[in-house]
Amino acid sequence: xxxxxxxxxxxxxxxxxxxxxxxxxxxxxxxxxxxxxxxxxxxxxxxxxxxxxxxxxxxxxxxxxxxxxxxxxxxxxxxxxxxxxxxxxxxxxxxxxxxxxxxxxxxxxxxxxxxxxxxxxxxxxxxxxxxxxxxxxxxxxxxxxxxxxxxxxxxxxxxxxxxxxxxxxxxxxxxxxxxxxxxxxxxxxxxxxxxxxxxxxxxxxxxxxxxxxxxxxxx
Amino acid sequence: xxxxxxxxxxxxxxxxxxxxxxxxxxxxxxxxxxxxxxxxxxxxxxxxxxxxxxxxxxxxxxxxxxxxxxxxxxxxxxxxxxxxxxxxxxxxxxxxxxxxxxxxxxxxxxxxxxxxxxxxxxxxxxxxxxxxxxxxxxxxxxxxxxxxxxxxxxxxxxxxxxxxxxxxxxxxxxxxxxxxxxxxxxxxxxxxxxxxxxxxxxxxxxxxxxxxxxxxxxxxxxxxxxxxxxxxxxxxxxxxxxxxxxxxxxxxxxxxxxxxxxxxxxxxxxxxxxxxxxxxxxxxxxxxxxxxxxxxxxxxxxxxxxxxxxxxxxxxxxxxxxxxxxxxxxxxxxxxxxxxxxxxxxxxxxxxxxxxxxxxxxxxxxxxxxxxxxxxxxxxx
Numbered sequence: 192x193x194x195x196x197x198x199x200x201x202x203x204x205x206x207x208x209x210x211x212x213x214x215x216x217x218x219x220x221x222x223x224x225x226x227x228x229x230x231x232x233x234x235x236x237x238x239x240x241x242x243x244x245x246x247x248x249x250x251x252x253x254x255x256x257x258x259x260x261x262x263x264x265x266x267x268x269x270x271x272x273x274x275x276x277x278x279x280x281x282x283x284x285x286x287x288x289x290x291x292x293x294x295x296x297x298x299x300x301x302x303x304x305x306x307x308x309x310x311x312x313x314x315x316x317x318x319x320x321x322x323x324x325x326x327x328x329x330x331x332x333x334x335x336x337x338x339x340x341x342x343x344x345x346x347x348x349x350x351x352x353x354x355x356x357x358x359x360x361x362x363x364x365x366x367x368x369x370x371x372x373x374x375x376x377x378x379x380x381x382x383x384x385x386x387x388x389x390x391x392x393x394x395x396x397x398x399x400x401x402x403x404x405x406x407x408x409x410x
Numbered sequence: 411x412x413x414x415x416x417x418x419x420x421x422x423x424x425x426x427x428x429x430x431x432x433x434x435x436x437x438x439x440x441x442x443x444x445x446x447x448x449x450x451x452x453x454x455x456x457x458x459x460x461x462x463x464x465x466x467x468x469x470x471x472x473x474x475x476x477x478x479x480x481x482x483x484x485x486x487x488x489x490x491x492x493x494x495x496x497x498x499x500x501x502x503x504x505x506x507x508x509x510x511x512x513x514x515x516x517x518x519x520x521x522x523x524x525x526x527x528x529x530x531x532x533x534x535x536x537x538x539x540x541x542x543x544x545x546x547x548x549x550x551x552x553x554x555x556x557x558x559x560x561x562x563x564x565x566x567x568x569x570x571x572x573x574x575x576x577x578x579x580x581x582x583x584x585x586x587x588x589x590x591x592x593x594x595x596x597x598x599x600x601x602x603x604x605x606x607x608x609x610x611x612x613x614x615x616x617x618x619x620x621x622x623x624x625x626x627x628x629x630x631x632x633x634x635x636x637x638x639x640x641x642x643x644x645x646x647x648x649x650x651x652x653x654x655x656x657x658x659x660x661x662x663x664x665x666x667x668x669x670x671x672x673x674x675x676x677x678x679x680x681x682x683x684x685x686x687x688x689x690x691x692x693x694x695x696x697x698x699x700x701x702x703x704x705x706x707x708x709x710x711x712x713x714x715x716x717x718x719x720x721x722x723x724x725x726x727x728x729x730x731x732x733x734x735x736x737x738x739x740x741x742x743x744x745x746x747x748x749x750x751x752x753x754x755x756x757x758x759x760x761x762x763x764x765x766x767x768x769x770x771x772x773x774x775x776x777x778x779x780x781x782x783x784x785x786x787x788x789x790x791x
Binding site: 208210249252253254257258260261292294295296297300301318319343344345347348373374375376378379382 | 517518519522524585586587588591592594595596634636637639640641642671672675695696718719720722723724753754
């Protein structure tokens with residue numbers, strides 16, 4: 192009963208975007224012997240799911256999505272040291288970057304946070320990332336998904352350059368490519384050979400989960 | 411209707427009056443200079459030229475700039491030292507920055523601030539000091555000069571800073587990684603206190619603007635509903651626009667605001683603002699508010715449409731198709747101007763193609779007139 196109360200409070204603290212509460216409750220929960228895995232997966236993650244639902248319904252905006260992810264990070268800082276033994280099962284690796292010449296990272300960062308919440312292992316290369324660096328990261332980490340972001344019409348063509356390089360280096364067949372950014376259109380995504388253009392962060396993450404779930408079902 | 415000059419067309423349309431032709435013009439900052447722009451201008455394209463009506467003087471603050479290597483990258487660090495502490499920003503500058511239009515690079519890109527002035531809560535008081543010690547001084551020469559040079563070729567508009575909250579979001583705290591949202595959630599009192607200080611400090615700037623020779627006063631706010639959500643817009647932006655418009659309208663001038671993002675979520679609130687010109691509205695595919703819907707929703711406003719860069723990137727044939735379909739949405743073509751681009755440079759090929767569509771848009775626009783324009787371009791091809 193006590194455990195359920197802590198889990199519910201953790202969930203509420205995420206939904207209410209309450210930095211202080213998440214830290215306080217997480218500390219109390221750990222001191223009371225609450226299972227840290229449960230604190231994450233049955234407390235904070237469902238909280239993020241509700242935030243996502245509110246975002247989709249238009250009750251919450253991007254700002255709340257960003258802040259909720261940040262509140263969850265604070266909670267995780269408290270809980271993670273209590274995790275023992277095996278790490279939770281990962282859905283797969285994702286290499287993500289804002290392409291060369293572009294330094295906009297708000298969308299990329301929120302996608303990164305949400306992918307991590309879903310259980311993806313995300314290698315976030317950062318902003319203004321040259322094509323070769325993305326290709327090297329794909330070679331090194333062998334992700335299942337490559338995510339690219341660009342806000343400027345000036346830098347959008349770089350996403351096409353990366354896809355071309357993935358093809359040349361024979362890596363394209365191993366990865367799904369998802370792209371996003373305000374100026375990016377579905378027509379543009381199709382023209383450069385991307386697999387999907389994310390309408391927004393949540394929709395993009397859903398698509399990634401959908402891809403991985405389909406692979407798991409097939410295997 | 412008698413033939414109008416490009417300046418008359420833009421100003422009359424901006425005042426919701428019927429014009430002889432649909433005004434179309436290029437933004438001075440993104441305008442290439444050469445044979446294609448000359449040809450387009452000879453065929454009716456105007457220019458909008460943004461210049462400020464004031465200079466600023468910051469009292470009791472030492473400003474120094476150093477060139478540094480940070481993580482192997484050259485940055486320019488500007489440090490502001492005040493009696494209550496120091497803050498700094500770092501900028502990465504691409505080739506050509508400072509040698510062309512203001513602080514833009516040869517590729518038309520502004521410097522990248524890798525470190526913002528506000529990093530932590532301790533920085534707010536320093537910035538507040540700077541804001542409160544900033545004096546706005548009238549300087550109408552740049553506008554007078556531009557008006558003299560431009561003549562009837564277009565309009566000179568009075569350029570202003572971002573609104574106070576946008577200043578914090580875009581310039582001083584930054585939206586990278588959601589920093590502004592996180593600060594706003596963690597330190598609401600500090601953010602609001604600085605917001606009010608900026609708002610108050612701007613009042614003299616508006617008084618200066620209304621006495622300038624420019625007919626239109628423009629805020630480069632870059633409004634995007636994804637970043638500026640309806641709650642933020644209603645609480646922090648609308649009151650500032652109201653304050654500004656009250657002064658501007660008293661002097662018979664127009665207030666234009668740069669809204670080039672996805673503004674669908676803000677459409678009802680925008681309708682309630684006293685803004686006269688929604689500048690750089692990008693309809694789909696880049697924006698999310700169709701132009702027809704915007705025109706019917708904002709009946710007391712004029713829209714300057716920003717032609718989308720993502721269409722240009724698909725070539726001149728797609729540019730032509732998009733322009734023609736845009737025209738079909740705006741019949742009869744009132745309360746509207748077309749800006750060739752508000753975000754980046756346009757290739758000669760695309761500029762010429764868009765001009766081919768727009769040069770013969772006589773008002774009032776009808777489906778039959780658009781069909782004729784389409785046939786004429788096909789014939790030229």
